[in-house]
Amino acid sequence: MPTTHPTTAPVDLGVPLRGDDLRRAAAPLTVLVDPALRARLDRGRAHLRSVLADDERPVYGATTGFGALVGYAGRADEADQCDNTLAHLGAGQGPDLPGALTRAALLVRARSLAQGLSGVSGHVVEGLAAMLATTLVPAVPRYGSVGASGDLIPLAYATQALRGRGHAYLDGERLPAAEALRRAGLAPLVLDGRDALALVNGTSVTTAATALALDRVRAAHRALSDLTCLLADVLGCDTGFLDPRLIAAYAHPGAATVAERMRATIAGAVPSGERPLQEPYSIRCSPQLLGAAEDALCYVDGVVAADLASVSDNPLFFPDDDLVAHGGNFFGQPAAFAADVLAMVTATLGNLAERQLDLLVDPTRNTGLPPMLAAGPGSQHGLQGVQLATTAFVAEIRRAAVPASTQSLPTNLHNQDVVPLGTQAALRAYDLAELLWLLTGSLALGLRQAVHVGGRRPTAAGCAELLDALAEAIPPVDPDRPLDADVRRAAELVTGTRC
Incomplete structure (x- = not known):
């Protein structure tokens, strides 16, 4: 058995x-x-x-x-x-x-x-x-x-x-x-x-890798919209950058979808009055950035759905017509394009998470929180190691995000004279999705630590609920300790997925 x-x-x-x-x-x-x-x-x-x-x-x-x-x-x-x-x-x-x-x-x-x-x-x-x-x-x-x-x-x-x-x-x-x-x-x-x-x-390996990567990136995308709200609330930002009239004038459907979710998460937030008139782009332009990612992910959704419904084989047999059709239904170009788009989205989302964490650990931009969110700067180092790691993660994503679908290389005595290289694109997207997952966890850990070292408690109920979940799962970094497991725990909590 x-x-x-x-x-x-x-x-x-x-x-x-x-x-x-x-x-x-x-x-x-x-x-x-x-x-x-x-x-x-x-x-x-x-x-x-x-x-x-x-x-x-x-x-x-x-x-x-x-x-x-x-x-x-x-x-x-x-x-x-x-x-x-x-x-x-x-x-x-x-x-x-x-x-x-x-x-x-x-x-x-x-x-x-x-x-x-x-x-x-x-x-x-x-x-x-x-x-x-x-x-x-x-x-x-x-x-x-x-x-x-x-x-x-x-x-x-x-x-x-x-x-x-x-x-x-x-x-x-x-x-x-x-x-x-x-x-x-x-x-x-x-x-x-x-x-x-x-x-x-x-192309079943290509399809599966693209679909699983999409699932991870979508989970990170949702988490980053929530974490951006938590960041804005902890710092005391004005939420005008999410105004529905402003977003409607932008006219992109993804931005409207993301901004609606963010408004629900940050509803009730009270600005501190201590922030500049205009926030850095990593906050102020977040609905536009995350919205563009949403539009791109919708495209990938459609390709994956079609792949999962398709017959990928050659030849195909049609009994009703007594037909044996020799053709190219094994050609993985759609998934190659989709996986390349997924890699570009991953690079952009990863950059957003890294930039937001960098803002959070910098006392010149984080409304006076200690450098590196250290509970005792000098004797402790807080998120310094985590911030270094996020830089490495983003560099790795950028290095690998070059489109694979443009790299066609003839093979098989030129029988395969054009190839999509979809497997390379899909497996690369699968790998990069894990790095994005770790970047998301790093930002979440930083936000949990920020409140411990003097950041204000969130004023929006949705943001407070997210912070409380993080605080319950992860103790503050005080004193210093290895944080690799905490990053993964935070990523799992905010994305609802494991890697």
């Missing part, structure tokens, strides 16, 4: 996935393959069989070689054709992908195949569902995909692990894949050439 039983609501592969489904895939998850879905799979499979029975109808990957070798015949034996598909793709390198990401990618793959247009055997989708009900995670190296003909190399490693080859994790332990399957109570997948190609010929 599987080592761990799912405890959350099931996922129905008959409907498009949601971001929440991908998050929950990190733990054992019940995935439904109902009779109607199985019938759809069987119908697509029967169509493939009828096409293969006609010697005049070649099917890429089932009767042919792969990629640039499509003009050559494949192997006649179906099991051999499976090996022919997967063996040459065992060229990945680097550390293994995070388990949560690998499992999310296989859930995305299961949904794509379950739509019945890939001609796969029904037991392939059922096998993926069975795996997701356990703690098993195929060991998949990070480097090797260009996101063009799908995430070929990483998905090949995942597929080989499900066949009992390579390695996999079970309950966090890295094992030979055959042993991990045995302990999990799973039978190795038996595949033919079409099954094997369908498992690897899609």
Whole structure:
């Protein structure tokens, strides 16, 4: 029997996935393959069989070689054709992908195949569902995909692990894949050439990484709108920069959405009268900045939703029309653009958080609070180490935020003469989202400390509630102590997510 039983609501592969489904895939998850879905799979499979029975109808990957070798015949034996598909793709390198990401990618793959247009055997989708009900995670190296003909190399490693080859994790332990399957109570997948190609010929790793990164960035975005309100209230700023008439005149929908949320959080705040007429941009322009991020994130929302509903494979089989359509539905350009946008948003939000913390620790700009928010400057150093770390985080984000989607590099004997590099874009966005999460936690910790060293208690009920939650979870920095765990605790509290 599987080592761990799912405890959350099931996922129905008959409907498009949601971001929440991908998050929950990190733990054992019940995935439904109902009779109607199985019938759809069987119908697509029967169509493939009828096409293969006609010697005049070649099917890429089932009767042919792969990629640039499509003009050559494949192997006649179906099991051999499976090996022919997967063996040459065992060229990945680097550390293994995070388990949560690998499992999310296989859930995305299961949904794509379950739509019945890939001609796969029904037991392939059922096998993926069975795996997701356990703690098993195929060991998949990070480097090797260009996101063009799908995430070929990483998905090949995942597929080989499900066949009992390579390695996999079970309950966090890295094992030979055959042993991990045995302990999990799973039978190795038996595949033919079409099954094997369908498992690897899609952008499921790219989609999953983009979706999970989006989730983290959205959580940080919401938290930063709240923390900006708390900053303004603690410093005693006038809240006129959120006036609904001012924001309406700006005419950007994201700014209106963000400002409405911020007004609700800061409602009731009383200005101290000690601040300048116009605040620095990191406060005064925050609804415009966060609003632009909101508009960009809405674009990414749409791309991710489309990817999660799509069939990413080649060829596709349409039984009603007796059609085998060879094309490019494995091409990850939409996610590449979306992940690049996500990286730009992350860089801008991270810069905002770092600038706000810098303002907060500077006695020339923070209405007289001690430097570095130290309880005893000199004998104590308060947030000095945290502020240094945030500088490093922002520098790392900026260095990595160069768009990947513009870096197309031909490969595969120019069969893949344009490539989106969506996998690079998505994995980069996934990594940067964690740095943004840490920047958000750093600002939250600074605000908790600011009130301890003389900052006023928030006058807005929403801001006071947020401060009290932080104060309950995190003791003041007095005396100095290592703050790495506190930054993570604060980030988890204000974003509602873990990294």
